[in-house]
Amino acid sequence: MSGAKNAALPLMVASLLTDKPLVLDNIPKLADVKTMSDLLCMLGVSIDCSGKKMTLTAKKICSTTAPYELVKRMRASVLVLGPMLARTGQARVSLPGGCAIGVRPINLHIKGLQALGADIELKDGYVVASVPKGLKGGEVSFSIPTVTGTENIMMAATLAKGVTTIINAACEPEVSDLAECLNGMGAKISEHGTPKIAIEGVDKLQGTEHRIIYDRIEVGTYAIAAAITDGEIELIGDGLGELMSGATSVFEQAGIRIKSAASGLLVSAQDLKPVNVATEPFPGFPTDLQAQLMAIMCVTSGTSVITENIWENRFLHVPELCRMGADITLKGSSAIVRGVKSLQGAPVMATDLRASFGLVLAGLAAKGTTVIDRIYHLVRGYENAVEKLQACGADIEEIL
């Protein structure tokens, strides 16, 4: 398995908080990591890579602007807002704009930074932020848990004067991984992984070496690949089981068997069953596995109901699956999936990162050949997906 995309991105941004080298191990080779590298280099970070290790050093910040052309490519760019404010007292970050799965506002990020004393205005499509006298600790209470919102505030608060408390913080493992790395740099963060995080500001952060956690969404995706093809695969990596906590109970209900093995996890399936599931913040069932779960429920006899509670438009894979013969009806934020005997291969179009893998999974199970267009979505977040699937016996190739 590979390092987690959604851990690697905030961890790379943490380099802005110190002028010392930050060494990240288990870096995944992804398009989004390349985009983040481009952005950080623009801000003055020097980046050296060797194998799975990346060393990031922000000796001096030479620009505090994150431009639209980069931010629109990757919304996680908004993560530079808090650290840049903490390090330099100013930041100008393009509003990310929406994406396929929804409007994706950043109002909670902005409110949180204002609670730490930042003056923020929206000008020409940019968030223009300044805090001449430096950030001050305060209470940040999120109306809904936001993953990158929690990460933005947590990073900013490490260098604020005084203590910051984040209420209704996101509890995803990637948030905890970032907190562990920041503490390794000399930050004083406690209770991360719970809905209430405390950060005691310090004057300066040092460098550190940190190994990125494995990608729980990748693990869940390949677990479904094994099940939908009635195969058995071995997922290699230590501690994968604990990472799966949000999805394990749903997988068990569905008949997807995950067993610990010396090298990681052994995954297979036994008489698949339909499920009723709603996506929730961690430790609930992750929205980033919703499209993949839907693919396998398309060929599981019985009726499943999948409700998407996080993103308002994350069913773009539904019409594509229906082109392959799936029987899915949308009702508000729920998809009613009636299992069919088999799907038929067809030309389909990927619309976003996780939907693209949902179509790959459907294609693996379908009769005939499926050609998926716009596969650039896939390489944003899955390292060597085609090679990994081929290694498990999949008949898949990338058409360049």
Ligand code: EPZ
């Ligand atoms: C992170 O996005 C992930 N991305 C997403 O993964 C994931 O789907 C999402 O968390 C939910 O788990 C990264 O970590 C880089 P949120 P993020 O802020 O932080 C609303 C993938 O496929 N909200 O937790 O942008 C928002 O609209 C990607 O890897 C506000 O209203 O998500 C949503 O309904 C896709 N205002 C909910 O909160 C805000 O200021 C949760 O969003 C922020 C968020």
